[in-house]
Amino acid sequence: MKIAVLPGDGIGPEIVAQAVKVLNALNIGIEMEEAPIGGAGYEAAGDPLPEATLALAKSSDAVLLGAVGDWKYDKLERHLRPERGLLRIRKELNLFANLRPALLYPELASASTLKPEVVAGLDIMIVRELTGDIYFGQPRGISTLENGEREGINTMRYSESEIRRIAHVAFGIAMKRNKKVCSVDKANVLETTELWRQVMIEVAKEYPEVELSHMYVDNAAMQLIRAPKQFDVMVTGNIFGDILSDEASMLTGSIGMLPSASLDQNNKGMYEPSHGSAPDIAGKDIANPLATILSAAMMLRYSFNDEANATRIENAVKKALAEGYRTADIYTDGCRKVGCAAMGDAVVAAL
Numbered sequence: 427m428k429i430a431v432l433p434g435d436g437i438g439p440e441i442v443a444q445a446v447k448v449l450n451a452l453n454i455g456i457e458m459e460e461a462p463i464g465g466a467g468y469e470a471a472g473d474p475l476p477e478a479t480l481a482l483a484k485s486s487d488a489v490l491l492g493a494v495g496d497w498k499y500d501k502l503e504r505h506l507r508p509e510r511g512l513l514r515i516r517k518e519l520n521l522f523a524n525l526r527p528a529l530l531y532p533e534l535a536s537a538s539t540l541k542p543e544v545v546a547g548l549d550i551m552i553v554r555e556l557t558g559d560i561y562f563g564q565p566r567g568i569s570t571l572e573n574g575e576r577e578g579i580n581t582m583r584y585s586e587s588e589i590r591r592i593a594h595v596a597f598g599i600a601m602k603r604n605k606k607v608c609s610v611d612k613a614n615v616l617e618t619t620e621l622w623r624q625v626m627i628e629v630a631k632e633y634p635e636v637e638l639s640h641m642y643v644d645n646a647a648m649q650l651i652r653a654p655k656q657f658d659v660m661v662t663g664n665i666f667g668d669i670l671s672d673e674a675s676m677l678t679g680s681i682g683m684l685p686s687a688s689l690d691q692n693n694k695g696m697y698e699p700s701h702g703s704a705p706d707i708a709g710k711d712i713a714n715p716l717a718t719i720l721s722a723a724m725m726l727r728y729s730f731n732d733e734a735n736a737t738r739i740e741n742a743v744k745k746a747l748a749e750g751y752r753t754a755d756i757y758t759d760g761c762r763k764v765g766c767a768a769m770g771d772a773v774v775a776a777l
């Protein structure tokens with residue numbers, strides 16, 4: 427098993443170091459090679475996705491990523507901004523299926539923004555399409571109109587085949603869970619998502635045991651806060667999934683708890699926390715590394731078919747939480763406040 431380790435920017439190197447520590451502690455012969463991406467790629471090679479990094483990612487069995495970006499790069503040409511490196515690696519590796527499990531560890535019930543009875547037992551799988559939608563659609567850009575004012579353009583596009591393949595991923599996951607899929611769209615206004623809904627209904631016919639429902643995204647954002655346990659598998663497009671998953675993370679206590687897997691057709695994948703590079707807390711050893719550690723568990727599950735070791739990591743996280751270890755973002759009274767590295771150590775000790 428060879429993995430490409432791409433720490434990236436901001437808190438990326440700190441949190442990835444903890445996941446690497448946990449993978450090494452498993453002692454299962456994972457070979458790792460590190461390469462720069464994002465701002466770090468720009469500093470090293472003038473490119474947010476250096477060719478050598480892309481080559482390493484392509485030749486590895488899986489990729490572990492921290493996060494990219496920092497306000498200080500906002501002045502760069504758009505194509506050089508760190509986030510473009512991230513979008514490009516997702517596209518180059520064809521990672522169209524982004525799985526973001528919003529799972530509440532019972533130990534964190536009091537850290538959730540919602541009342542314990544509203545979130546107890548919360549276990550939602552958000553399936554976000556990752557290589558299409560308004561983040562990739564052409565035309566895009568900022569141009570000057572005839573009257574001299576500027577206009578910004580992005581295009582929301584989905585082809586039928588792109589919708590179909592993410593639908594199959596969602597229904598496949600639902601078959602292994604509670605056979606319920608809620609497709610989130612804005613089909614009352616956006617043709618792109620009207621097609622999305624049509625294709626979801628067509629694909630659902632191949633999964634007669636799965637109950638498919640539809641919800642407009644504005645309502646879904648509200649329902650996630652009102653009664654989140656009504657959801658089991660949610661499937662949605664790139665931008666809605668981006669936003670709803672950040673929202674859902676707070677139900678689990680913190681954005682620092684939400685891992686993700688980004689998969690291609692063959693489950694080759696890139697694994698990264700759902701959050702960004704958090705420049706506001708970078709370099710202070712206070713970031714929560716659990717989303718990254720849990721992403722490493724997803725890597726073992728999806729790319730290496732190693733359910734046993736994936737579960738070992740998840741149980742170790744649970745044990746560290748049960749022992750009271752908390753980073754600042756999930757700290758509540760009476761717990762043991764620790765930094766990023768100490769949280770990584772607590773998970774390793776629990777292993």
Ligand SMILES: NC(=O)C1=CN([C@@H]2O[C@H](COP(=O)(O)OP(=O)(O)OC[C@H]3O[C@@H](n4cnc5c(N)ncnc54)[C@H](O)[C@@H]3O)[C@@H](O)[C@H]2O)C=CC1
Nearest residue numbers: 493494495496497682701702703704705706707713714755
């Ligand atoms: N996948 C990626 O690499 C992503 C990169 N970004 C980039 O990250 C940079 C910062 O973006 P923001 O909008 O501030 O989003 P962010 O997710 O980096 O941070 C939002 C808030 O959550 C906190 N936070 C995030 N991760 C945390 C963790 N592990 N532990 C504790 N607190 C945590 C941050 O301190 C901040 O207050 C930008 O350059 C943005 O483009 C944003 C989202 C995803």
Ligand SMILES: CC(C)CC(=O)C(=O)O
Nearest residue numbers: 509512513561668700701
């Ligand atoms: C570049 C952004 C689309 C990254 C992000 O916010 C995400 O994937 O969650």
Ligand SMILES: [Mg+2]
Nearest residue numbers: 668669672700
């Ligand atoms: Mg996001």
